[in-house]
Amino acid sequence: QTPGAASTPEEPDQLVFMAGYKPQANLPFVGVYVAQEKGFFAGQNLEVTIEHSAGQGQHLQMVSSGKVHITTQDAGILLRRRSDPGLPLVSIALIGQQGQQAFAALDTSGIHTPQDWEGKRVGYKGTPPPELFALIQAAGADLDKIELVNVGFDPRLLVEDRVDVYPVYKSNEPYILEQWGHPVRLWAPEDYGVPSLGLTYVTSDETLASHTDQLTRFLKAALQGIAYAEEHPDKAVDIVLQYTGPETDRDHMLFMLLEEIEDAHSDLTDEHGLGWQTREQWESLAQMLIEYEGMQQVDVEQVFTNALLEQAAGIK
Amino acid sequence: MDLTVSCLSHVYPGRKTRPALEAVDFTVPSGQFVALVGPSGCGKSTLLRLIASLIQPTAGRIEIDGGLTPSQAAAAQHIAWMSQSPALLPWLTARDNIAILRRVLPEGTRLRLSPDEALSMVGLEAAAEAYPFTLSGGMQQRLALARLLTLDSSLWLMDEPFAALDELTRERLSQDLLELWQPLRPTVLWVTHNIYEALRLANRVLVFTPQPGRIAADIDVPLPYPREEADPAFQQVLLQVRQALSLNRNQYEAAHA
Amino acid sequence: MDLTVSCLSHVYPGRKTRPALEAVDFTVPSGQFVALVGPSGCGKSTLLRLIASLIQPTAGRIEIDGGLTPSQAAAAQHIAWMSQSPALLPWLTARDNIAILRRVLPEGTRLRLSPDEALSMVGLEAAAEAYPFTLSGGMQQRLALARLLTLDSSLWLMDEPFAALDELTRERLSQDLLELWQPLRPTVLWVTHNIYEALRLANRVLVFTPQPGRIAADIDVPLPYPREEADPAFQQVLLQVRQALSLNRNQYEAAHA
Amino acid sequence: MKPHTPDSSARAALIIVLVFVLLWEGGVRLFSVPVYLLPAPSTILLTLAQNASMYAQATLLTVGEALAGLLLGVLAGVIIAVLLTLVPHIEAGVMSLAIMIKSTPLVAIAPLLTLWLGFGVLPKIIITALLTFFPVLVNVISGLQRVDGALLDLFRSWRASRWKLFLYLRLPSAVPYIFAALKISAPLAITGAVVAEWTGASGGLGRVMWLAYANLNLPYLFAPIVILAAIGISLYRLLAHAERRLVFWLPSSTVE
Amino acid sequence: MKPHTPDSSARAALIIVLVFVLLWEGGVRLFSVPVYLLPAPSTILLTLAQNASMYAQATLLTVGEALAGLLLGVLAGVIIAVLLTLVPHIEAGVMSLAIMIKSTPLVAIAPLLTLWLGFGVLPKIIITALLTFFPVLVNVISGLQRVDGALLDLFRSWRASRWKLFLYLRLPSAVPYIFAALKISAPLAITGAVVAEWTGASGGLGRVMWLAYANLNLPYLFAPIVILAAIGISLYRLLAHAERRLVFWLPSSTVE
Numbered sequence A: 001q002t003p004g005a006a007s008t009p010e011e012p013d014q015l016v017f018m019a020g021y022k023p024q025a026n027l028p029f030v031g032v033y034v035a036q037e038k039g040f041f042a043g044q045n046l047e048v049t050i051e052h053s054a055g056q057g058q059h060l061q062m063v064s065s066g067k068v069h070i071t072t073q074d075a076g077i078l079l080r081r082r083s084d085p086g087l088p089l090v091s092i093a094l095i096g097q098q099g100q101q102a103f104a105a106l107d108t109s110g111i112h113t114p115q116d117w118e119g120k121r122v123g124y125k126g127t128p129p130p131e132l133f134a135l136i137q138a139a140g141a142d143l144d145k146i147e148l149v150n151v152g153f154d155p156r157l158l159v160e161d162r163v164d165v166y167p168v169y170k171s172n173e174p175y176i177l178e179q180w181g182h183p184v185r186l187w188a189p190e191d192y193g194v195p196s197l198g199l200t201y202v203t204s205d206e207t208l209a210s211h212t213d214q215l216t217r218f219l220k221a222a223l224q225g226i227a228y229a230e231e232h233p234d235k236a237v238d239i240v241l242q243y244t245g246p247e248t249d250r251d252h253m254l255f256m257l258l259e260e261i262e263d264a265h266s267d268l269t270d271e272h273g274l275g276w277q278t279r280e281q282w283e284s285l286a287q288m289l290i291e292y293e294g295m296q297q298v299d300v301e302q303v304f305t306n307a308l309l310e311q312a313a314g315i316k
Numbered sequence B, C: 001m002d003l004t005v006s007c008l009s010h011v012y013p014g015r016k017t018r019p020a021l022e023a024v025d026f027t028v029p030s031g032q033f034v035a036l037v038g039p040s041g042c043g044k045s046t047l048l049r050l051i052a053s054l055i056q057p058t059a060g061r062i063e064i065d066g067g068l069t070p071s072q073a074a075a076a077q078h079i080a081w082m083s084q085s086p087a088l089l090p091w092l093t094a095r096d097n098i099a100i101l102r103r104v105l106p107e108g109t110r111l112r113l114s115p116d117e118a119l120s121m122v123g124l125e126a127a128a129e130a131y132p133f134t135l136s137g138g139m140q141q142r143l144a145l146a147r148l149l150t151l152d153s154s155l156w157l158m159d160e161p162f163a164a165l166d167e168l169t170r171e172r173l174s175q176d177l178l179e180l181w182q183p184l185r186p187t188v189l190w191v192t193h194n195i196y197e198a199l200r201l202a203n204r205v206l207v208f209t210p211q212p213g214r215i216a217a218d219i220d221v222p223l224p225y226p227r228e229e230a231d232p233a234f235q236q237v238l239l240q241v242r243q244a245l246s247l248n249r250n251q252y253e254a255a256h257a
Numbered sequence D, E: 001m002k003p004h005t006p007d008s009s010a011r012a013a014l015i016i017v018l019v020f021v022l023l024w025e026g027g028v029r030l031f032s033v034p035v036y037l038l039p040a041p042s043t044i045l046l047t048l049a050q051n052a053s054m055y056a057q058a059t060l061l062t063v064g065e066a067l068a069g070l071l072l073g074v075l076a077g078v079i080i081a082v083l084l085t086l087v088p089h090i091e092a093g094v095m096s097l098a099i100m101i102k103s104t105p106l107v108a109i110a111p112l113l114t115l116w117l118g119f120g121v122l123p124k125i126i127i128t129a130l131l132t133f134f135p136v137l138v139n140v141i142s143g144l145q146r147v148d149g150a151l152l153d154l155f156r157s158w159r160a161s162r163w164k165l166f167l168y169l170r171l172p173s174a175v176p177y178i179f180a181a182l183k184i185s186a187p188l189a190i191t192g193a194v195v196a197e198w199t200g201a202s203g204g205l206g207r208v209m210w211l212a213y214a215n216l217n218l219p220y221l222f223a224p225i226v227i228l229a230a231i232g233i234s235l236y237r238l239l240a241h242a243e244r245r246l247v248f249w250l251p252s253s254t255v256e
């Protein structure tokens, strides 16, 4: 694990990557799958073990304790955890320049704007997200007239009329609902000027310091994987399907991949390359969390670094 | 209630080579008090269980009350059976062990005695509230006896009911039992190992051979009650029974030597 | 192995008003065969359980072998106890119910008989492979007896060991037992309800009063073995015991009337 | 041979639990385990004290659901066991169905229940009942079938109806088994209610724990566990006490 | 009074299960329940058939974990029960700890286990063991304590050591309780392994089900349930058979 180890070609460096959720076509996952299958990691003399989290925070515990070197996480959650209970998490690349959070209602529901939510049941998963409050306020709807319902993950509740508005990931549930014959209408925070960021590659302070070189090479290979996926989405989806179960709908994965590729690009990335992140992005997200969720102030400089991206750009 | 046993045999499953009863034939007229004696393991309890229809015979027939099967007779509550072990419900007091009959027997079944009368009949008044595990062996047996006497049945099947009792209690209970039996005249099959007891109570003694049980002797006891051991007629029947018992024992031992 | 019981009383918990035993005093010299007789529920089993140190007396002392407590004597394997119920392990065959002694008793404890010898002593050779629930009542009791006889102890506490046996088996076993007892000379406390049996076997008869049990009479049986019922000396002791029993029964009934 | 009084055993219990807690506290401090991996007992207790009223409220809801579910599960278990004892021919079939239900991970059924029954407490109670009925069923069936042969013969000699045989012989004989079943099911009911609340509940300890876990706030996750454990232990001791009183006719002492 | 043979009861079982399945199929078709709410049995079986080799592989892993966990849990339960029987003074304390462990939702422990033991099968086995040990513990303790008083006296008259008393009296007496415990724990072990794999496993039916659930692909979610139920029922019947052979001395028939 010393930097010198990299110079011995027969001894690849070991890294453990844990995807933040089940295997699917989230872009940061795809980058890793492709890098693995296409030999980009091997090309960087890395041997990467790929694990998957159930999405409930285990992966953050693992990264914090050093069992896992790198994982993926929503920028918003990363900020919250860094603030409380103080997990030493750092984003080394912001893949989702826009968040995937959105709110959906059935096309047939007669709900057209957030104002129409008044008098209706709006679902949330666990706790109402700050994006929801921010969106309602930005859209000028009256929160007091909206009934908030805790729903968990189950879009069937929308179809079965247990809720009127249901929280979704843009790249996921809308497809499923469409498949069931229930097209939906979406409201995303960014449409109302509410800051939102998507998935990042995350490591811990300690791993960042001890494995700088390995992580850089990892990032290089993963970005290469993402680039490959942008170019050959179909082949990338084939690779994804090697990681998912047979129950997976290929078109669903393709839909997800294309959605997320779109959201991975912004003016910033056009200028600096994929994954680039700025203080302003993080700061405005943090402000929203502080305002709508009472999050403790955090020093956003600790939360992200572009150093690895810069170095990665330098290596071949 | 008369009883006819014809050519009755019983072999327990897995005991093919050693039948418990073999070709037993006898008829008991209504109201007779029959003592069954015979060596340990000769099938006396088996016979009672067959008549109570707790088990089914391998061969032969049992007829009760001129044609009923044991099962029909039992269903009509004609039969009262008392097992060799006291078989008390451990979670009920002595009184409740008798009172439970009221609840378990079909609605409207007549009972001869109240629980307290039954208890006092066997001298257990003072133990009415005691649980079975706090009773001595003899007291448990008396409780089981009291429970049986509560039933208003006309065929009593009693498996060594006095085995755990001392002589005096046995004597007193014998008298009480005879007093009860004489007016009611149920048919009684009474298994015992005590020949004196058999001859104090019974009209007739059936002596069984060692396993497989067959009837070795059928001895009449034509003595008036109450009976006295000292009576020469008593002593004569006693001798008869003893001879029947030891005779067939000798035969058996000779045959198996 | 001698035994001294001084002023022994026992009251079961929750039975404050009716002690089971009251101020019992007696001494048994080593090698004596003592029969205990008394009405049902008078505390005979309780006395045996106290001596076997299965329960602790409310008052009084028991000394064994010149000073040992029952618990010490039991620990030294001096005591063999046979309960009133057969207490067989249902999951073991007859033979294994005896063979288990080898495993349970401390390493190196001497046993007098092999399981098969013990079985043949009580006439159960043929039932060696049978499970207890397939044995008749008398067979179960004989099996328990065989188990006790296997033990190499010098104080035998036997609670109605022949209660479920027919006269002939009883007689044969009595003879065998005496043959075993005479050379070994263990001290025996033998509870029975059969006075003939008591007088055929014992050197001495202790007669108990009805509950609460006290010693009503201490009767010597100075007869040589083998004994004959017809012997006038036998009849005389018989009368003595009967009188002691009925006397105190009458006293008791008068007192409680 | 010393009698072991409830008092002395309670003291022993306290000591054992205390030693465990102290070892835990010591371990966490010695190796300075970060709080997001394993919080120290002191931290947990502090959290508990600081949020007492919130936890009290959540506990009330969860315990209510747990007890209602337990009741339902025990009733279902007992009723099915009784049915199978009275109509034994269907035993294998019904047991197969019961095992099928038991083999279905609740997480697959829970959303269906919410779909059918809404977001209220009813689905939670039913999930708890589904978790608890099986041990009751199995144990009660065992108990009802294992009846002393001599007593069975007695009742058969009386021609007791199957129902009376059941009521006066099988049921009392099964009481020790029923208590064992309750002792197994009571802690299960509490965990069951928590699991049922885990997602999609509007209150209760399960929701509190889920939120704490989703936030990786482990002191808040473990504080309810203290409450759950306390309730579980109390229920167990209550049952053990009731058992001692009701099954007085069987020796149960392990001490000589 | 007709003897009910294993054969006839197996037939009855088959009929009952079949009726249940047909009602389900009929209900789904009649009300045309959408597949994302409740798939028809035929759809489930089709899914099963089409992915037979994948399911077979997953089943192997899950059953392996379940059996290993069951073994561990049963061993732990029995050993603790034995310990508590031999050293009864610690009973209340150890039971309290056991209930504490039992009251802790596994989801709180699971990541810790992964942290300590890695991503392999070991944490799954331990979670299964944690789920199964409690019923075993409670039932075995009950069984070990409920010994016939006359036999207890016999052994005491022999001055049998506590260990021999345990080995030759308590243990055989507890066998019916141990079987009841196994019958409860065996289906629990299977669910336990599934739940342990539910999140973060690299294989097994639990992972398959989790993926299916996350996609709300219900035929794929229910297909493994068929497998789980079949395994659960087989295990149960195996145990019932073994029990009939081993506890021959107690009547257990419910049929007269």
Ligand SMILES: Nc1ncnc2c1ncn2[C@@H]1O[C@H](COP(=O)(O)OP(=O)(O)OP(=O)(O)O)[C@@H](O)[C@H]1O
Binding pocket: B012, B013, B015, B019, B020, B038, B039, B040, B041, B042, B043, B044, B045, B046, B047, B084, B211, C133, C134, C135, C136, C137, C138, C139, C164, C166
């Ligand atoms: N359930 C059973 N299974 C197999 N054999 C049995 C069963 N019950 C009794 N036997 C056998 O049948 C024979 C007769 O037993 P039974 O109990 O009828 O004898 P018994 O005459 O009552 O003897 P005792 O005077 O000792 O009570 C015995 O050899 C016994 O071993």
Ligand SMILES: Nc1ncnc2c1ncn2[C@@H]1O[C@H](COP(=O)(O)OP(=O)(O)OP(=O)(O)O)[C@@H](O)[C@H]1O
Binding pocket: B133, B134, B135, B136, B137, B138, B139, B164, B166, C012, C013, C015, C019, C020, C039, C040, C041, C042, C043, C044, C045, C046, C047, C084, C211
């Ligand atoms: N465990 C117990 N708890 C309370 N009382 C008991 C207990 N065991 C026996 N007794 C009572 O103590 C008295 C004496 O009982 P014990 O068994 O010693 O009598 P016994 O002389 O052996 O009678 P039997 O000849 O009927 O066997 C009886 O009144 C009985 O009810």
Ligand SMILES: [Mg+2]
Binding pocket: B044, B045, B046, B084, B159, C136, C137, C138
């Ligand atoms: Mg008999």
Ligand SMILES: [Mg+2]
Binding pocket: B136, B137, B138, C044, C045, C046, C084, C159
């Ligand atoms: Mg006695």
